[in-house]
Amino acid sequence: MELLLFKHNRPGRVCTFEEYRDGGGFSGLKKAIAMAPLEVQQVVMDSGLRGRGGAGFPTGKKWSFVPRDLPGPRWLICNCDEMEPGTYKDRALLEANPYSLIEGMTIACYALGVRHAFIFIRKGYETAAANLARGIEEAKKAGLLGERILGTDFSVDLDLHLSAGRYICGEETALINALEGKRPNPRVKPPFPAIKGLWNSPTVVNNVETLANVPEILANGAAWFKGLAKNPEGAGNKLFCVSGSVAKRVCVELPIGTTLREIIDVHCGGMRDGKKFKACIPGGASTQFLTADHLDVPMDFDTVAKVGSRLGSGGVIVFDESQCLVAATLNLITFFARESCGWCTPCREGLPFVKEILQRIEVGRGEERDLEIMREHIKYLNYSFCALAPGAMAPLDGLLRSFEDEVREHILKGKCPYKTEKQI
Amino acid sequence: MIPEELKKSLQQRVATAVTAREAAVDVMKELQSHYGWLTDEAVGEAAEILGLSTLQVDELATFYEMIYRRPVGKKVIHVCDSISCWCAGFERIMEHLRKKLGVVEGQTTADGMFTVIPCCCMGICGDSPAMTVGGNFYGSVTPEKLDEILEKERKN
Numbered sequence: 001m002e003l004l005l006f007k008h009n010r011p012g013r014v015c016t017f018e019e020y021r022d023g024g025g026f027s028g029l030k031k032a033i034a035m036a037p038l039e040v041q042q043v044v045m046d047s048g049l050r051g052r053g054g055a056g057f058p059t060g061k062k063w064s065f066v067p068r069d070l071p072g073p074r075w076l077i078c079n080c081d082e083m084e085p086g087t088y089k090d091r092a093l094l095e096a097n098p099y100s101l102i103e104g105m106t107i108a109c110y111a112l113g114v115r116h117a118f119i120f121i122r123k124g125y126e127t128a129a130a131n132l133a134r135g136i137e138e139a140k141k142a143g144l145l146g147e148r149i150l151g152t153d154f155s156v157d158l159d160l161h162l163s164a165g166r167y168i169c170g171e172e173t174a175l176i177n178a179l180e181g182k183r184p185n186p187r188v189k190p191p192f193p194a195i196k197g198l199w200n201s202p203t204v205v206n207n208v209e210t211l212a213n214v215p216e217i218l219a220n221g222a223a224w225f226k227g228l229a230k231n232p233e234g235a236g237n238k239l240f241c242v243s244g245s246v247a248k249r250v251c252v253e254l255p256i257g258t259t260l261r262e263i264i265d266v267h268c269g270g271m272r273d274g275k276k277f278k279a280c281i282p283g284g285a286s287t288q289f290l291t292a293d294h295l296d297v298p299m300d301f302d303t304v305a306k307v308g309s310r311l312g313s314g315g316v317i318v319f320d321e322s323q324c325l326v327a328a329t330l331n332l333i334t335f336f337a338r339e340s341c342g343w344c345t346p347c348r349e350g351l352p353f354v355k356e357i358l359q360r361i362e363v364g365r366g367e368e369r370d371l372e373i374m375r376e377h378i379k380y381l382n383y384s385f386c387a388l389a390p391g392a393m394a395p396l397d398g399l400l401r402s403f404e405d406e407v408r409e410h411i412l413k414g415k416c417p418y419k420t421e422k423q424i
Numbered sequence: 425m426i427p428e429e430l431k432k433s434l435q436q437r438v439a440t441a442v443t444a445r446e447a448a449v450d451v452m453k454e455l456q457s458h459y460g461w462l463t464d465e466a467v468g469e470a471a472e473i474l475g476l477s478t479l480q481v482d483e484l485a486t487f488y489e490m491i492y493r494r495p496v497g498k499k500v501i502h503v504c505d506s507i508s509c510w511c512a513g514f515e516r517i518m519e520h521l522r523k524k525l526g527v528v529e530g531q532t533t534a535d536g537m538f539t540v541i542p543c544c545c546m547g548i549c550g551d552s553p554a555m556t557v558g559g560n561f562y563g564s565v566t567p568e569k570l571d572e573i574l575e576k577e578r579k580n
């Protein structure tokens with residue numbers, strides 16, 4: 001298969017500017033600059049590239065929402081918050097090669113008419129930030145960034161914003177508040193950032209992996225990119241970062257549409273200690289459990305949505321037969337309850353409430369009616385202000401859908417069936 | 425009081441920002457590394473440098489996971505308690521830490537060396553269970569490895 005995101009990777013170290021350039025890097029930018037901005041946007045649109053940050057929104061379409069006739073600046077922000085549990089692909093990408101992102105952002109700025117762009121980087125990604133800072137300087141020196149890029153009158157400033165840790169900062173409107181130095185609660189939508197974002201001007205927020213795809217799309221064309229996917233509706237490759245009960249936990253680049261079975265069996269060397277697969281979360285903490293019945297579903301946005309989950313961030317977390325999924329869900333809900341920004345009541349009050357119920361069930365004090373109460377809350381939490389709370393309900397929803405028997409077993413037995421007497 | 429030099433460099437950082445408060449997190453982080461935690465005095469100084477009220481600074485300071493508004497030990501130990509680390513047995517690591525250091529989550533050891541704080545996914549799920557000590561990353565931590573890590577971190 002053909003690599004695109006990990007194409008320039010060197011084992012055990014970050015690739016250098018020269019290696020990236022000599023390996024065909026920046027040819028996408030050169031091609032783009034020779035085209036009209038709207039043509040560049042059209043190529044991205046035709047490529048079928050969809051956002052890799054979790055929601056899978058078509059990237060070219062998102063760009064097309066930005067009004068071009070308003071006076072004042074437009075902004076581009078790269079979202080490198082990556083605090084979704086189980087997700088470590090953006091780290092892997094930037095620790096191996098910062099240049100694809102820098103080039104991709106420069107091309108995006110050209111397509112969108114942006115003069116000044118930011119990369120929002122979470123706490124703990126200092127190595128990625130250092131790689132980017134170095135890469136930005138190198139690109140500037142080579143005339144590929146900064147003033148008058150490649151001798152044209154197109155100029156771009158690229159700045160890093162280093163955050164201090166908080167999951168909600170990854171939500172695009174909270175991120176915009178964070179970048180402005182305000183308390184990072186989400187903003188009301190609409191107006192969407194594309195109309196009114198950073199400092200109230202049109203703003204595009206894209207994930208690291210999304211933008212890192214752009215150079216090769218420009219270099220090789222939309223049809224080439226589409227053709228990378230395994231399934232006919234798919235487009236491009238995807239980074240899958242696997243953790244949990246597999247023999248080898250890896251972050252791999254694979255065609256969109258690769259099956260879970262292939263990811264686990266071929267790329268992770270199967271399950272850990274020969275255990276049996278029980279379930280997995282396919283795309284980071286805020287996605288529904290998939291079961292053994294879903295091992296042959298092509299990992300693409302629509303195909304995974306069709307079976308009731310989401311491709312999300314590509315952070316695959318695998319569980320084996322010896323693990324209690326009530327306890328796993330409790331861990332997930334505890335995360336979301338703690339990370340709630342507290343702005344709206346359903347999430348601030350609802351998540352701790354649901355967490356308490358799950359806690360009771362896990363220690364053997366659950367009741368039959370708890371199932372109904374939890375189901376109701378899955379509905380109520382859709383009325384929250386941002387997508388954090390519905391995301392938090394996804395694993396719970398999956399648990400009740402596919403593993404209701406396991407939850408009920410806790411209630412009937414009055415204890416967690418997966419714990420030994422000693423553990424209780 | 426912060427040294428004049430640090431104040432100047434922070435003022436410079438603010439001057440290069442699009443708006444002053446955009447630099448708020450950077451300023452808070454610098455002050456935190458100067459004082460060890462974000463003291464009331466530091467909040468006042470950040471407010472002055474950023475042209476905000478102390479309340480506005482506190483509103484930010486209390487939001488972020490890695491800004492400490494209470495005294496912490498010389499090194500903070502962050503143990504990831506998110507799902508991949510749960511799968512890899514972070515609870516064993518936490519238990520070992522509690523016993524070894526005689527503290528529970530949120531507390532500082534009697535000698536003022538370590539503060540133990542659970543934290544969210546650190547993006548090293550591939551090497552879970554994961555933790556940081558004074559900003560240094562450690563993956564695939566076992567109780568045995570933990571003893572070595574603490575020993576090493578205590579020395580330097």
Ligand SMILES: Cc1cc2nc3c(=O)[nH]c(=O)nc-3n(C[C@H](O)[C@H](O)[C@H](O)COP(=O)(O)O)c2cc1C
Pocket residue numbers: 050051052053054055056057059062079080081082083084167168169170171172173205206207208210211386387388391
């Ligand atoms: C609570 C929450 C956390 C999020 N965290 C991230 C994140 O860490 N990284 C990211 O790229 N997108 C994250 N998103 C999605 C962003 O809001 C946004 O959709 C995304 O950055 C858009 O980029 P894309 O179109 O390239 O996917 C998060 C969303 C929510 C609701």
Ligand code: SF4
Pocket residue numbers: 168186339340341342343344345347348384385386387388389
């Ligand atoms: S849903 Fe939760 S995270 Fe989102 S605004 Fe409401 S309280 Fe904040």
Ligand code: FES
Pocket residue numbers: 085086087504505506507508509510544545546547548549552554
């Ligand atoms: S879940 Fe612990 S580092 Fe990601």
